[in-house]
Every structure is written in C-alpha cells, then in structure tokens.
Amino acid sequence: MVAAATAAGVALSVALGGGAALADTRATAVPAPAVTRAALDPALVAGRGADVRFAEQEAENAATNGTLIGPDRTAYTLPAEASGRKAVRLAPGRYVEFTLPAAANAVTVRYSIPDAPAGGGVTAPLDVTVNGGAKKTMTLTSQYSWLYNQYPFSNDPGADLLHPDWWITECGCVPAATTPAPAIAKPFRPSHFYDEQRLLLGRTYKAGDKVRLTAPAGGAAAWTVIDLLDSELVGAPHVRLVAANVLAFGADPLGRRDSAGAFDKAIAFARRNHLKVYIPPGTYQVNRHIVVDEVTIEGAGSWYTIIRGHEVALSTPAPDGSVHTGVGFYGKDALAGGSRNVHLSGFAIEGDVRERVDTDQVNGVGGALSDSTVEGLYIRHTKVGMWFDGPMKNLRITGNVIVDQIADGLNFHTGVTDSLAAHNFVRNSGDDALAMWSEKTANARNTFDHNTVQTPVLANGIAVYGGTDTTISGNLVADPIREGSAIQVGSRFGAEPFTGHLKVTDNTTVRAGTYELNWNIGLGAIWFYALERSIDADIQVTGDHFLDNTYNAIMLVSEWSVKDLYSIDDVRFKDIRVDGTGTSVISARVKGSASFENVDARNVGAVGVNNCGSFGFPATGSEFSLTDLGGNDGGGTTGPWLAPWELPNTITCDDRPPVVAPPAPSPW
Template identity: 45%
Template sequence: MTAPPNGRSLRQALAATVSMALAAAGTLVAVALAPEAHAAGVPAPSPVGISGRGATVPFKEQEAEYAATNGTLIGPDRLYGHLPSEASGRQAVTLDAPGEYVEFTLTAPANAMSFRYSLPDNAAGTGRDASIDLKINGNQLKSVPVTSKYGWYYGGYPFNNNPGDSNPHHFYDETRTLLGSTLPAGTKVRLQVSSTSTSPTFTIDLADFEQVGSPIGKPSGALDVVSDFGADPTGAADSTAKIQAAVDAGKAQGRAVYIPQGTFQVRDHIVVDQVTLAGAGPWYSVLTGRDPVNRAKAVGVYGKYASQGGSKNVTLKDFAILGDIRERVDDDQVNAIGGALSNSTVDNVWMQHTKCGAWMDGPMDNFTIKNSRILDQTADGVNFHMGVTNSTVTNTFVRNTGDDGLAMWAENIPNVKNKFTYNTVVLPILANNIVTYGGKDITISDNVMADTITNGGGLHVANRYPGVNSGQGTAVSGTTTAARNTLIRAGNNDYNWQFGVGAVWFSGLNEALDATVNITDTEILDSSYAAIMNIEGATKGLHFENVRIDGAGTYALQIQAPGNASFTNVTATHIAQSNPIHNCVGSGFVITRGTGNSGWYADPPACTGNWPAPQWTNGGVPGGGTTPTDPPTDPPTDPPTDDPTVNLAKSRPVTETSHTDVYPASKAVDGDANSYWESANNAFPQSVTVDLGAAKAVKRVVLKLPPATAWATRTQTLSVLGSTDNSTFTTLKASAGYTFNPPSGNTATVTLSGTATRYLRLTFTGNTGWPAAQLSELEAYTG
C-alpha cells in the first residue's frame, strides 16, 4: 500500500468507506471521506502553470480533489457520459447533504474567484437554479448562484435538451464572484451546501483564485456608451441600439468607444469597423443578453461579413461577453465574436455561454485573439473558418467547449499561415483540443492540451470536412509545424467508430494528407488511448523528432491507413499494450527510424480483431483501471501542490548512466523498496537523474536500499545535483558517505537548502558493499 496522500494517517485512510453515488449520468464508484479529511484524489498532472507552454493565466488553480472536504470523491474515470470524466484531471468532489463543503486554502492573495461545478439536470431538461454558500475562514460571505441550465445535452449530434434521450454529457459550468476585499495567502475559502431543496447534489471540480485590478478608466478622448449615448449599466433596459450608435460615432469621429463598469443588455450583434471598443476590464464591463422572441439573435460583437466588404482596424479589449445560449443550433449566429475582422485585435476579452467564442468567416487577414478566456461554449472555442490568413490565437485559456477548442477549417477558401501559440485548451466535450482541417503553412506551437472527452484527440491535422481538398487549394499543404506542445490525458473513445482516437492524430478522409508535417519537442502524457494515430485515406510526410510519450492507454502508435513517417529521438514508456504498435496495413505504412528512439517500435506490430480496453493511469504508470470500479492501483505522483509529505520523485521519468541486468533506474522511483537500480559494475562514477516535472524547492532527499537483512550494511559515497533545464547542474550537496544499515531500514536522508530543482541527480563514486551504485528508492520532498 502506498503512503496516504496529504499526510493522513493509515488509520484515517483505512477509515474511508466505499459508497455508490448515483448521478444522472450513471452509477459511479465513490469514496466517502471522514469529516474534516482531505479529498486525497489520485495525483494527476495539471495543464495549468507548465513552464514555457500554454497560456500565462492570472489565476491560481486548485482542484477540489486535493482540497479539504467532508464530501465524496468521484473518479478518476474517463468513461464518456460519467460525471467525473468531464472534470479536470477526471476527478471531483460531490456534496449531497447540508453542511458538506470543499475548502480551499489560498496560496497567494486574491480578491476574486471562479469555480467549476455541476448540478443535476431537471426532469424537463431546462436546468435547475440553486445557490451555494461562500465562507471565508468559517464566516459566511455570501450565497453564490449556480445553475445547470447551460449544461446537460442528450442524443446525437447536434444534440438536444431532452433527458429522455440517451448520451447525457456537458455536465459542468463555472461561475465567478468578487470576494469584496483582498484576502491574504493562507485564507480558507469554503464552498458549503446549506440545503439540498433546490438541488440534490453539488459537484465541485476546481476553483481559480486571482487578484483583479481596479477598473480601467476611460481613455482620453473616448466616447462613453453611458454618459454620451445613454446605455443602461444596470442591465434593465436593452442597450443594443445605443451601443451601436456609440460604435458608429466612434468610427466616424476616429475616437475610441468606452464601456464603463456595468452590465449591459445587448440582444443582437454590435457591428464594428475601424473602431476601438474598450471596457473597464472583463470583471467590470459586461455585455450580456438575448432577444426574448427571436432566439437566433443574441449578444455578440461582429465585423461585417466578407460579402459586405468585411471590417478592418478594429480593437476589442478589456470587457466580457457573457451570453445566454442554452442549446446548440448551428445555423444561429450567436457567437461572442464573428464576421470578418482584418488587421484587428481581440485583447483580454472574457467569452462565456455563447455558441462559439469566435467564429471567423473570411476572407480576412491579420487577425489576433490574445490574453483572453473562452469558457462554457456549446460549440467551438475559436474557428478560423475559410479564407483566414496570417491570423493568430495566443495566450488564451479555453475550457469546456462543446466542440473543438481551437480550430481552423479551410472550407472552400484557403487558410494560410495561421498560428495557435501559447494557449491552454482543456476539456473539449466533443472533438479535439486543437485542430487544423486543411490549411497551408500552419503553426500550432507551445500549447497545452488536456482532458479530451470524446470523438477527438488532443492535436489533429486532417483533410476532413467539406471543402477541404487540393483542387481548391484548401488541403493541408506547405509545412505544418507542431512544436513544443504538451498533451495530457488527450485522445479518447469515438462512440461512432467504437475505438480509441490518438492524442495526436492525422486523417486523409477527403484525400491523402501529403505535405510536410513536423511534430517536434513535444510531450504526450498519459494518453487515454493511443499516443499517435493515423486513419482514413493516407497520411504522408509526417516527421516526429524529440517527442516523449509517457503513458498510453493502449498503443504508442495506432496505424490504420497507408503513408509514411520518420521518427528521431522519440521515446515511449508506460505503454499499456506489450506490443506498442497496432498496424494492420503492414508495409503500406513506411516507418523511417533515426537515432535516439526507444519503446515504441515492434516488428511485427500487433494486428488484432478487437481493440483492447484502455488502461488509464492518471500520470503514466501501468496498472490503471478501465472502469470506475477499477481505479488505478499504483497511482503516480505528480503533485499539484508543494505538500511536504508528497514524494515528488515517485513514478517520474528517470534516466541513468548505466544499469546492469534487469535493474534499470525506473526501479528506483517505482514506490517498491524491494526492487532496485544497480549500475554497471566497476565503472564509477555513475548517476541517476529524475525529472520532477516542475521546479520544486527540494529540502529533503530520502535514499533507500531493500530492507531485507541480506543487504548488509554499506556506505555509498555520492553527491546531489540539481538543474532547472537538464543542461546546467549545480551541486546541492557535496560528495559525502551515507551509511545504509538494515536494522534502521536501510535508509539514508540528505538535507538540502531548498534550491528550486526540476532535474534531481545523484552521482555515486563509491560503495563499500558492492562495486556499483545501488538504490531501491529515490524520494524527494519539499519539507
């Protein structure tokens, strides 16, 4: 048995009992926790805060499964249609009785929070409204309204709100609230149920805490939609026409237009051209609303369509568009931003509860979305749809889209030289995290993609969907660059095909994908099914270089169509299937192997009639379960916090200078003190290096040898080094002798100063008991 997380005693851990939590999505195994316990969720890599990749966000995120609670832990579970499968990290906490709570401890000052939650649907499929208490250090601050009216879809695509149909999904929503003052680090922020009369359960997924600045003042010379045009900041009156008049005047006079603090009812598109529309900040200036009669009209800020000449030189910044879209109707233009906007920028705009965050119809050129948040959409987060060129989405956080997170679709008109860079895309409920359907010279780099739900993968490059073909110049062509991306728990089951979709996948459905596609310097972690996949038609010109696959529920490679690919320095570990490749097209798919590869190649590959059930690990260690009743038996440790009791090295990637026989370095981080690493004999110095996943203030290293008395007392001479980049190492502890004595557990402890370290290295120069370095466990702690 592994040590209980969060420092709970073994008695407390054993006191937890198993109960069944029945949700509208199905029956789930849950662990009922003792009062005042921590949720003790299975540690799983977080998509937020990965150094150098993804969006730089203004909030600190905390998962409910690691917080203090007397509620019920659900998950981990990745089965489509199950409540925890749509939670971040595939785990959450359900509260189903008055007095139950989740309590977060602030790690930095904050005056605002968002939290992600799920309530059950009602019998009519229209959702229910409720509230949950928000307490600060035990004292009631306010009751926060919550609802399920923006979730719960049923049936087949494009889905409906009829609970009588099968296939329930899209369970979660999120809300935000200001805390009234700046709360210091260490403050306890509790979400607590006071009554179950309006909702039988409240499931909490996570909370994001941030320090929101003061409202941004009106720019010099700007027109004010309230003081100059009479828009209503209380939201009581329809302000559509008055804001449109302000925007038109701003264009005519060459002046910016300011949206002051307030909530403004907008029931149709505000059409912008050659104007700046700026707010006081997305927490203060809010556009919301929908036509009460014509439901195809709703709040949105649009450029003119290309057929109308398009718009240009537009800046939209520092406000929120919070819609009221509760269904998916693809013909309705009820997106937050749309039309054609050339030479234009969207900066720091919060988009939520619309159909799409931004659906852009070209031809249009040089458009940028940056520093924004796109949440809880019924369809795509962003779609560059036909004829969008030289355009970018960057430093944007996307979560809980009803379709692709970020997409480019070159329907009939070429998309050229577009970029998705430094974005974090989490939990697309349908389809892919990031995709380009066709397109020439496309770049998808420095992103983080996590927690794909169904019918898609993390990263997708394809000649699929109408209008994507070489005859119109819209197929994948030139060079597609996918560099420095991290994919976590990506890929999932396709309920139409009934097999797994790869975390990174390619399709030549319309015609062969025959271009240069470079996938470089990328991590594919804990994939739900295959790590890499191709299907349909043919896929040619794929090049993988410096790619690390760590954990795949089925295969490293799933080959289902002809083509060719080259692989250089591609490594794979923790692949569920003993044969890492599935290939039934044989020599029709040509693999060119360069140097530095390991773990993903087999000759012959597997070709089976049945697709294997995935083995999910929530981190990259074999032994994970495939159903809610079979949770991971040996969960990895990739802790979301700096809990001083958590072993940061357990199950992390590890390298060595050498090993002998069947004693590789992986045995030094597997959590089993009876297995061990042993280097080559008579060849000092020898080293072992473990990647902790992120820079941590390591203050204590515990070294172990097997506890069996056959391991006689010995002294090993070693030094401890650290690095943040795996290139430049500094000495954390000078070389010294450490004695391992069986009566005291064959354990030695090295104390360190707490220097930030991601790559922790031990270098051995001597061993009095054997002419090699030996280590059964390398443990690292922040306290």
C-alpha cells in the same frame, strides 16, 4: 412526470460514473495549497499553455467532508468531464475548503448541479465564506448544461433517438435494421454537465486564507459537484477619460433596458471624432449583434464590464440561415468587404444559448475582422466564443478566456490568413476548442501558440482541417471527453488540402485520446485523419509531450470506405516524449509512412506499434511503413516501443487491444 423523474434518476446514476470510485473524504485536511495546471504539477507542463492571471486548485486536493468522485474517463459521467477526471460531490450541508496560494479578491467556481426532471435546468445557492467570515451566496444554474442524445443534441432527457438510423455503439447494431428498434436507456448520452460562476469577494485576502464552499440545505439541488476553484487578484477598473463613453449615449449600466442602440451611437460618434469607445463598469443588456468597423472598444476589465444578452428568436430566418440572434460583436460580412482596424478589449460577453442550432450566428465575436485585435475578453454561454468567416487577414487574438460554449471555442473558418491566437484559455467547449477550418477557401500562415484548452466535451482540443503553412506551438491541451483528440489533423468537412508545412511543435497533451463511438475504438492524443483526401504536406511533429494517454499517443487513420484511396505520407516525429499509454505509442490504420527520431516512451500499455495499415494484410507487410532515424528509446512490458522487428512495415494489428491504465505522469 413519473417517467421524467425516473429519467433524471438514471442521469444521476450514469453521470456519477457507475463503478467509478466514490470515497467519503470526511473532512480531510490538506497541509498546503496544491496549485495545478491542467490538474498536474505545474513543473510537468512548464513553458506550455497560456499565461493566466489565476491559480487553479482542484477540489480533490482541498479539505472537504464531501465525497470524491472519479477518477473515471468514461464519457457521459461527471468525473470524465471534470478537470483531472476527479471532483468532489457535496450533499446539502457539506463543504469543500481551499487554501489561497496567493493574495486574491476574486474566485471562479467550476461546478455541476442536477438538471430539472424534464430538462431546462434548475438554480441553487452556493455559500462562500472566507476564514469563517460573512457569507456571500453564489447562484448556480444548470440551465446552460445537461445536453442529451445524438448530435446536435437535445435539452429533453426523455427524448427518443434523434437519428434512429445511426449506428449505436451501446447496442452494437444499426437500429433501422432491427425490428423493433432497440430500446435505449433514457436519458441517452447525457453530457455537458459543468458550468462556472465568478465572484468578486469584496476585499483582498492573503495567501493562507481559507475559502469554503458550502452547499446549503434547502436548495433545489440534491447535490453539488465542485470541480475546481480559480483564485485571482483582480486589479482596479480601467478608466478611459477621453473617449465616447456609452453612458453619454444612453446605455444602462444596470441592465434593465437594452443598450444596443446606445452602443451603436457611441461607435458612430467615436468614428466621426477619431475617439475610442469606453464601456465603464456595469452590466449592459444587448440582445443582438453590434457591428464594428474601424473602431476601438475598451471596457473597464472583464470582471467589471459585462455585456449580457438574451437569445432572441427571429420572425423569419436571416439570409445566413440564423433563426436566432443574440449578443455579439461582429465584423461586416466578408462578401460586403469585411471590417478592419477593430480593437476589442477588457469586457465580458455573456450569452443565453442553451441549445445547438448550427445555422445560428449567436457567437461572442464573429464576422470578418482584418488588421484587428481581440484581447482580454471573457466569453461564456454563447454558441461559439469567436467564429471568423474570411477572407480576412492579420487578426490577433490574445489573452482571452472562453468558457461554457455550446459549440467551438474559436474557429478560423474559410480564408483566414496571417493570423494568430495566443495565450487564450478555453474550458468546457461543446466542440473543437480551437479550430482552423479551410472550408471552400484555404487558411494560410496562421498560428495557435501557447493556448490552454481544458475539457472539450465533444471533438478536439485543437483541430486543423486543411490549410497552408500552419503552426501549432506551445499549447497545453487536457482532458478531451468524447469522439476527439487533444490535437487533430484532419482531411474532412470539405476542407481544402494541406499544403506547404504543418508544424506541431512543443505542445503538451494530458489525459487525451478518447473513445470514438462510430468506430468503437480508442483514439490517439494526436490524430491524423485522411477521410476526404490524402494528407501529404510537409508535416513535422517536434518537441511534443504526450502525457497519460488514455489509449494511443499517436494515431494515423483513414475511414474504412476510403482506406484504399487515401494515405498519410512522410509524417516526421522528432524529440517526442510519451509518458504513459493505455495501449500503443503508434496506431496506424491507413496506408502511408512516418519517420521517428528521438521519440522516448515509457509506461506503454501494449505493443509499441499497432500497425494495421489499410487492412489489406498483404504478404509483403503493412501498407504503412515506419522509419527509425535513431534515438527512439523506452517502452513498456512488451519491450522497446519501436522494436527492430516492427520495421519497416510489420503487421502488428490488434484492432481493439486491452487498455492498461497508465500511471500518473512524473518528471522525466
């Protein structure tokens, strides 16, 4: 127990950010409510990202007598995983107070509290008052946060290395070649610190009213970190009178007994009688998959209809390799013909997934769904919010909120075609927030449009692995934490090749470009990666804004072992804005070529083009060439970002240039 307690103490020290700024704000006053999007002035990201019903307010902009933590982008720290890389730490008895910017009757609080000394989480209260009135108590938990160690991670803060033969950047060595194996500080690589909780306030409050969050004395949490508050005016429950109401088939709205069987009966009755299924307000316990086909299922709204389940261990593994089951709505397997004409809307799915088991199908929505829609769901604490295995076609996923996942937020996996994900909000995914993965069978003609992604803990905000005729447009991606980028275009994970076109258009990334542990280098906000084959499709990056980049804005790279085999060819960048880079605008670590037209940059921390090519350093110049098509303006202290002397293929390689923290973004 002493060792475990020590480990927990180390976790706190590491998570708070070491040398990160810690300022006692002593009840600072805020003159007016500061509403942000991705922790920025909304004007800086206008027209980008999802249309959402809530207003975001960062705790660091609110009145508080707590302590500011951050800014810090160092992985494994609490500030780094916070929206905007800042948050407020409350000791027992301290508060943070938000001024409502508009009428609201509901709030969502994003927070972190400590893990239990030996792992497994704790629960603790948070008092909520409005204008000093009656107190409501929100129950916070760390049971779904605090992961440790190497992929696929551990819930044990005292665990030894899961893979002692892997490269460990922190000690700069290969443990298997070291005698004895290097000691590591425990807990090793703590992460996934945050969770969120929703609360209906019981009445509507007006703009200017004060919502105070207080960490009461005597709770189990030695500290409470508040990242942000989302406030919302939730409408009345949706009612469907003529429908197969699950209550008529024995569903329990109090959640005391499992309602899965009642849901199945309601679905079967609805199909026979050409009705919709209606799930009225309540909390329903469902501990397995609900299989859906040719059915419409409506809830009263995601704040009112909550479908919650335990994760259940299977006595024997399922044919797909799952060792657990849990709550989820699944189309039939593609090999069985899949499902079609499924329409899900207006309810929450809350799982109980606390560890990552890659073979498990414990996702909120899954299977194969063709000619279907998923709209207005709130999904949290599942493994992946939505994971689709094709072949399947014509799926529309719109207006959903997916938070606090162990792995991806949403993944179009294998043979998904002619499908769209638009105006979805994804926060705190444990892997790629939005992904298209063309494993074995290519995805084709799919679009991710006007989605918002915040704080993916591992990997990328939006990732495209192979596929044909793909569009990534109008998205807002902020604060990826480690080993990934805001947007990745990758030939990896056994993906089919990129063919046709790939259009990356009118997206905004904020505070992106993380530290890649395996390579010991910083990545770009957008990252092209030729690992398993060349990338030579028609790729157009147009109208994108890369703001406050931790390292590079744009990175094109291959892995060292295949650097002479694969290339990235003829990528076209046009009408781009780069506002702030810790290092360069372009980092090229691959052979190939790219062209640039009307790419404007400012506040560039290093030489504009860091061109290493494929590290052959031939006398003829870099193996990667750049073409200036005109209108490429601006730069930094080293001069124009795309200087004539850098073209077409001057070697300007600095493997790990010093990082200059960029200033905050501002109007262009």
